[in-house]
Amino acid sequence: MSKIKAENVNVYYGSKQALFDVSIDIAEKEVTALIGPSGCGKSTFLRCLNRMNDVIEICKVEGSIKMDNLELNSRKLDVVRLRENVGMVFQKPNPFPKTIYENVAYGPTIHGIAQSKEEMDQIVETSLKKAALWNEVKDRLDEIGTGLSGGQQQRLCIARAISVSPEVILMDEPCSALDPIATAQIEELIDDLKKEVTIVIVTHSMSQAARVSQKTGFFHLGKLIEFGPTDKIFKNPDNQQTQDYITGRFG
Amino acid sequence: MNSFKKNLLKKRYNAERRFQWYGKIAIGLALSFLAVFMFQIFSKGYSAFQKTWIVTEVHYDKELLLIDAESPSKDDLENADYYDVAYKAMTSLDPGLPEEEDRQLIQMVSYKYEAEVKDLLLKNPDYLGKIVPIKLTASDDVDQVHKGNYPRDIPEQNRRVNDYQLQIYDMLNERGDILSEFNISFFTSPDSREAELAGIASSFMGTVFSILVCLAFSFPVAVLAAIYLEEFAPKNKFTDFIEVNINNLAAVPSIVFGLLGLGVLLAVFNLPRSTPLVGGITLSLMTLPTIIIAARASLKAVPPSIREAALAMGASNMQTTMHHTVPLSMPGTLSGTIIGLAQALGETAPLILIGMVAFVNTIPGTPVDPAASLPVQIYIWSESAERGFVEKVSACIMVLLAFLILMNLAAQIVRHKFEKKWS
Numbered sequence: 001m002s003k004i005k006a007e008n009v010n011v012y013y014g015s016k017q018a019l020f021d022v023s024i025d026i027a028e029k030e031v032t033a034l035i036g037p038s039g040c041g042k043s044t045f046l047r048c049l050n051r052m053n054d055v056i057e058i059c060k061v062e063g064s065i066k067m068d069n070l071e072l073n074s075r076k077l078d079v080v081r082l083r084e085n086v087g088m089v090f091q092k093p094n095p096f097p098k099t100i101y102e103n104v105a106y107g108p109t110i111h112g113i114a115q116s117k118e119e120m121d122q123i124v125e126t127s128l129k130k131a132a133l134w135n136e137v138k139d140r141l142d143e144i145g146t147g148l149s150g151g152q153q154q155r156l157c158i159a160r161a162i163s164v165s166p167e168v169i170l171m172d173e174p175c176s177a178l179d180p181i182a183t184a185q186i187e188e189l190i191d192d193l194k195k196e197v198t199i200v201i202v203t204h205s206m207s208q209a210a211r212v213s214q215k216t217g218f219f220h221l222g223k224l225i226e227f228g229p230t231d232k233i234f235k236n237p238d239n240q241q242t243q244d245y246i247t248g249r250f251g
Numbered sequence: 252m253n254s255f256k257k258n259l260l261k262k263r264y265n266a267e268r269r270f271q272w273y274g275k276i277a278i279g280l281a282l283s284f285l286a287v288f289m290f291q292i293f294s295k296g297y298s299a300f301q302k303t304w305i306v307t308e309v310h311y312d313k314e315l316l317l318i319d320a321e322s323p324s325k326d327d328l329e330n331a332d333y334y335d336v337a338y339k340a341m342t343s344l345d346p347g348l349p350e351e352e353d354r355q356l357i358q359m360v361s362y363k364y365e366a367e368v369k370d371l372l373l374k375n376p377d378y379l380g381k382i383v384p385i386k387l388t389a390s391d392d393v394d395q396v397h398k399g400n401y402p403r404d405i406p407e408q409n410r411r412v413n414d415y416q417l418q419i420y421d422m423l424n425e426r427g428d429i430l431s432e433f434n435i436s437f438f439t440s441p442d443s444r445e446a447e448l449a450g451i452a453s454s455f456m457g458t459v460f461s462i463l464v465c466l467a468f469s470f471p472v473a474v475l476a477a478i479y480l481e482e483f484a485p486k487n488k489f490t491d492f493i494e495v496n497i498n499n500l501a502a503v504p505s506i507v508f509g510l511l512g513l514g515v516l517l518a519v520f521n522l523p524r525s526t527p528l529v530g531g532i533t534l535s536l537m538t539l540p541t542i543i544i545a546a547r548a549s550l551k552a553v554p555p556s557i558r559e560a561a562l563a564m565g566a567s568n569m570q571t572t573m574h575h576t577v578p579l580s581m582p583g584t585l586s587g588t589i590i591g592l593a594q595a596l597g598e599t600a601p602l603i604l605i606g607m608v609a610f611v612n613t614i615p616g617t618p619v620d621p622a623a624s625l626p627v628q629i630y631i632w633s634e635s636a637e638r639g640f641v642e643k644v645s646a647c648i649m650v651l652l653a654f655l656i657l658m659n660l661a662a663q664i665v666r667h668k669f670e671k672k673w674s
Contacts, residue, residue, distance in 0.1 A: 096560065110565065
C-alpha cells in the first residue's frame, strides 16, 4: 500500500534545477532506499517529504507529493503537524546539548503528547528501548546527550524522532559518520522499526541499501533513473546506468 | 644536499628565528609600557588610601557647650554649641601662642573639625565634663607633609604650610600624635572641595546606577534586535543596509552620543540633568551596537544542525529560537554585554556633555539624583590645583581599573563556565 506518492517533482535552487520530474511511490511499513552519486538530488528529494527545504530561501518545489492523500507541497499545509508525523534523522548525529531525557522528551513536550510526568517517563523509556539505547543510558538519563559516543548519539536521535510516534521516518545517510559496529546496530534498528513505521533512507553504501531496504530508487543528475524492488535493482536492473553504478563503474 | 639547498634552508630557519624575536620584542614593549603606567598610578595613588589624623585633647566643658540641664538629653547635646570646645581643643596644642595667631593651628585640621568634636560626644554622652583624647582629620597640607609629598625646603612664602605649622607638626609627630590609618572616608564620602574630605562615594554610586540603567535599556533592545535580524528577518538589501549601519554605529565617537543625549534627552524630553538616568541612556546608545554585534555573532555560532534538529521535530521557528538557539548563544551574548558595559564604564565625554561633570557633594540614592561618575571624577580632580588631589586622581583610577578588571573577569567566567561544548 502506498504511503507517499510523489508525481513530477521538480526542485530548483535559484536558477539551478536539482530534481527533474521525479515520480515515486513509497510503500507503507517498508524501507525504501535512495541511492546515487553525490549531488544527484536524493537528499533534496528526502527533504521535500518533511518540507525541510523551506529553510532554504532560494529553494522552490514544484509538483505533487501526497501522503495519505494529503498534499504536502501546498502553502496551506501546517508544517508543524507534518513534521510531527514525519520524523527525520540526519547524517551527523545532532542531539540537543541537553540531557538525554530532555532530548527524547522535547518532541512530546512541544506537541503536548504526554499529559503527566509518568506518561512522559513512559514515552522516554519506550522510545529509548525502541532505539536500543535504554540499557546503555537508563542510569544516566540526566547526563548531557552530546557526551555519548557517536553511535549512541545517533540512536538517541532516532529515539528522539520516534518519541512522537511518527508514521514516516526519513534518514539522511544516518550511518556515514559511524563505525561498522554502530552501523550494524542502526541497521538492526531500522529492521525492527519498519514493523511500525515507513522508512525512507538515503545512503551511499550500496551494501547497506541491499541489506536494509525492500525498494530501492537510483538517482542520477537529479533524475530518478530506476525504482523497484531492491532485489531486482541489485541483481537485474533494467537500466544500463544503474548497472554501472551498482557494479562500481562510476559514481 | 648541495650548497644552494643548504643555504636556502639556513635562510628559512634564520627568518623564522628573527620573526620570533620581533614578536618577543613587541610583547616586551607592550608589557613594559603597561608596567610603567601601573607603577606611575600605584606609586602616586597608594597614599590616598591612608588618612592622616591629628590627636589632641578635648574638654567637653558644660559651660562652654552652653548646656544648662543637669542630665542633658540627646537633643541638648545635639543643639549644644561646640565652637569654643573645638577651638580650644586645637589651640591647647600650643598654649603660648598669641590669640591672633590661633588660625595657624586651626588650619592644620579640616574645616569639619567642629563636627568631629560633636560626633564624638554624641557617640559617647558620658564624656560630658571630661577631658578625652580625640582624632581630628588633618588638613590636606599636613596630610601631604606627613606622606612626604610636600617639599619642606622651598621658601616659606611659597609654601601652604608655614614654618610654625611645620614645627607643631614635628612636635606632634615626635609625640606620636600624628596617626596614619586606612582611609575609609575615601570610599564613604562624596566629593568635596577639601582634598582631605573628598571621596568617591558619589561618583561610584553614579557609575553603578549609570551602568544599571545602561544595561536595562541596551540589553533587551539589543538582544531582541539581534534575534530578529539573525533568525527571522529576510536577507535582503534592507536588512543588509541595517547591518552596515549597526556596524557604523559601533564606530561613532562617543562624544556624538553625548550631544544626542544633550539635544534629545535633556532638551526635548526634559529629563533631569546630571543624573545617572540620562547618563545611562546615553551610554546605552553606545553599548547597543556592541551588544547587537556580539549577540549576532554568538547566534551565528550555534551550529545549523541544532536548528535543523528542532525544526525536524516539528518545533516552530519561534520555539527553535527560544528553546535552542537563544539559550545556546547566551554565554557569548552575556560576555559581549559585559564587555560593552566595561567600555561604557570608562566613558567620560558623553557624561560631561549631559552635565554629570557638576560638583556633587551628596551620595545619590536613586538614578534620578544628580551624580558624577568615576571617569568624570578623575577628570574633575585632575583639574584641581591642590596637591592633595594628585594622589586622589591615581587612587580613583585604581578603583576604576579594579572595577574594569572585575567586569572583564566576569565576562571570561561567563564565557568559559556556560559555553556548551559541541561533540
